Amino acid sequence: EENRRRYRALMIGAKGMEEYVGGVIFHEETLTQKLDDGTSFPEACKAMGVVPGIKTDKGLVDAVCGAPGEQATQGLDNYEKRAKEYYAMGARFCKWRNTYKIQNGTVSEYLIHHNAETLAKYAQLSQRQGLVPIVEPEVMIDGTHDMATCMAVSQRVWAEVVRALHQHGVHFEAMFLKPNMVVHGADSGMTAAAVEVARATVTTLSRTP
Numbered sequence: 001e002e003n004r005r006r007y008r009a010l011m012i013g014a015k016g017m018e019e020y021v022g023g024v025i026f027h028e029e030t031l032t033q034k035l036d037d038g039t040s041f042p043e044a045c046k047a048m049g050v051v052p053g054i055k056t057d058k059g060l061v062d063a064v065c066g067a068p069g070e071q072a073t074q075g076l077d078n079y080e081k082r083a084k085e086y087y088a089m090g091a092r093f094c095k096w097r098n099t100y101k102i103q104n105g106t107v108s109e110y111l112i113h114h115n116a117e118t119l120a121k122y123a124q125l126s127q128r129q130g131l132v133p134i135v136e137p138e139v140m141i142d143g144t145h146d147m148a149t150c151m152a153v154s155q156r157v158w159a160e161v162v163r164a165l166h167q168h169g170v171h172f173e174a175m176f177l178k179p180n181m182v183v184h185g186a187d188s189g190m191t192a193a194a195v196e197v198a199r200a201t202v203t204t205l206s207r208t209p
Helices: 002-012 041-048 079-088 109-128 147-167 194-206
Strands: 023-026 051-055 060-062 071-073 093-100 132-139
Touching: 002 041, 023 041, 041 051, 071 093, 071 109, 079 109, 093 109, 109 132, 109 147, 132 147, 147 194
Parallel strands: 023 051, 051 093, 093 132
Antiparallel strands: 060 071
């Protein structure tokens, strides 16, 4: 742990870091660590005008239903208590990532609904404790699917997430949506130019109600 602390302190203490970095996402361990002079990492960031944040999810586990190989994100147990503690330690935003693996051209309806509810509950509880949530529904690049399939699945996933966020009373002006880019699957053998990816991603976002 000490070696990890020293490495992180080296980055945070780098001269001019604040000219290029506007925010830092810490892990739970890092949020409590300090520079050699005793200043906590969040305090050091705040002094430079860099906003400290925290990764709040507890990682992926196999989904209890849905298609084989699908995963859900854990970490909602006692989440509001943790969010309150993170805010007290200096965090001002947070991040939670859910993943969706395209198989046979689709993602199960169970996972789409379950992940949307999880992301919305996380965002709701985060805002209640003063944290700005980054909501990350990531349709994975893994697979042989093409861009059109990624586009269709992403639209379905994002629409469900937006629906759940509204149902949970999440304030959209006080959160960030961090979706995936719309691309060909990594194993498809196909590639797309940056402008094609940008156009497909923005088009899909524009279709999300």
